[in-house]
Ligand code: ATP
């Protein structure tokens with residue numbers, strides 16, 4: 001059983017067995033992102049898994065930038081990755097590592113393979129190489145450069161490193177087996193020429209190691225015991241092991257694969273997320289609709305909810321798709337338990353309580369949270385003029401509608417019962433205010449005449465409230481599988497994923513909100529200040545999530 005009482009997942013069982021059998025004395029994992037984009041919900045799963053395993057079994061987890069492809073990488077991403085890992089609640093062991101820290105060692109080991117007759121410089125072009133590689137059903141052919149002497153290979157590789165060849169002119173390849181059933185073993189490329197400046201090593205190198213060559217050796221250098229990756233790398237494991245067996249590495253890490261996290265209505269590919277950013281479909285990597293960790297943070301999701309979600313989704317060896325409703329459920333659970341309550345009228349309608357004295361005001365109190373004594377009580381000023389939501393009044397309505405119509409009563413939450421009288425309109429017929437009366441002595445009591453209201457609505461006082469903007473988000477994609485079946489994911493974008501409401505009216509206590517505070521706006525959902533657009537002069541609240549799932553219901557008839 002895990003600490004939270006669920007059965008152990010298969011990786012936890014492996015680590016536990018390896019510790020019990022003495023195969024390892026301490027578990028060591030790593031999270032190895034490539035700094036070519038911001039981390040997304042799928043990476044959160046890998047972070048939770050790698051850091052969680054280390055944490056739960058008394059080990060360590062490294063953060064390693066897998067930075068072997070300088071053309072697509074950037075220091076901005078390196079920094080964002082660190083922020084996101086820490087925000088999720090994890091700390092790596094020691095300093096941040098970079099695969100590029102090991103370029104000297106990897107180069108030495110490449111020479112070692114050449115000297116052992118296990119690597120050669122090949123002049124085939126990329127297209128020719130592909131042609132020679134064969135297919136799943138057809139063996140490959142040996143490269144005509146495969147039998148170069150050790151001396152010639154050493155000299156050519158040195159020239160590659162010295163920048164004497166153009167990009168694509170040649171590559172260093174392992175000499176394994178061109179007829180291996182596993183195509184990854186058909187003389188894979190170890191080094192390519194790339195005349196690009198690197199964000200860590202500058203212009204020191206013009207040859208860069210392949211992922212396959214760099215990854216396992218980096219694991220070995222760091223003493224990683226369990227190198228966890230997603231299932232698509234299962235076919236690379238024989239190559240991973242080949243390098244570890246051939247080279248004088250200081251440790252023998254093992255690779256384990258688990259199924260990647262896929263979430264419906266969501267795209268989890270850095271390349272596609274980058275396209276959304278670069279082509280301005282969204283407002284940056286941290287747009288609150290993005291499934292990036294930075295976006296989810298700005299949206300107001302909590303680290304705990306994300307960790308809980310990863311746990312709920314489970315760790316398996318078969319690919320599947322998790323419903324986004326599971327994530328939304330995890331967020332609601334956390335926010336319901338931990339968010340103070342507040343009232344905020346999103347689409348205000350002014351109500352004049354014609355029988356309430358013009359000069360009079362009162363202050364009611366309300367609990368900070370219905371189940372939490374540790375949250376301070378709220379003060380709710382009240383007066384003759386208040387705001388309610390436009391949705392809570394209709395001139396006429398069917399039987400299902402329990403809120404205000406002329407002559408009908410509702411209770412104002414934490415205050416009086418009121419009764420609607422008449423809608424006031426401008427000369428084009430729009431309702432601009434409502435005349436109503438309040439029923440005396442109904443604060444915390446039913447009306448003396450026995451006519452009880454059938455609904456409770458939220459409100460704020462016209463003389464004491466804060467004005468704010470509210471941003472309502474919906475799913476970024478309207479299609480359940482925007483990333484599947486050869487669809488163009490851009491065509492699946494939900495055109496109504498952002499609605500901006502101006503002139504919303506919040507209760508006074510919201511003026512104290514900080515960027516860390518999440519509130520339940522009663523009857524509306526959970527909200528947090530937007531870290532980019534909010535200011536003291538103009539608070540902007542993001543809706544983290546609604547109170548309940550309305551997505552599927554919206555599709556059904558009333
Ligand atoms: P993408 O497909 O979005 O470009 P990637 O695998 O190329 O992702 P990396 O930066 O290489 O991105 O990933 C770092 C780590 O996160 C890897 O170990 C990878 O296996 C893991 N990872 C990436 N996506 C997922 C996912 N959807 N579910 C679980 N783990 C993931």
Ligand code: MG
Pocket residue numbers: 034
């Ligand atoms: Mg990758």
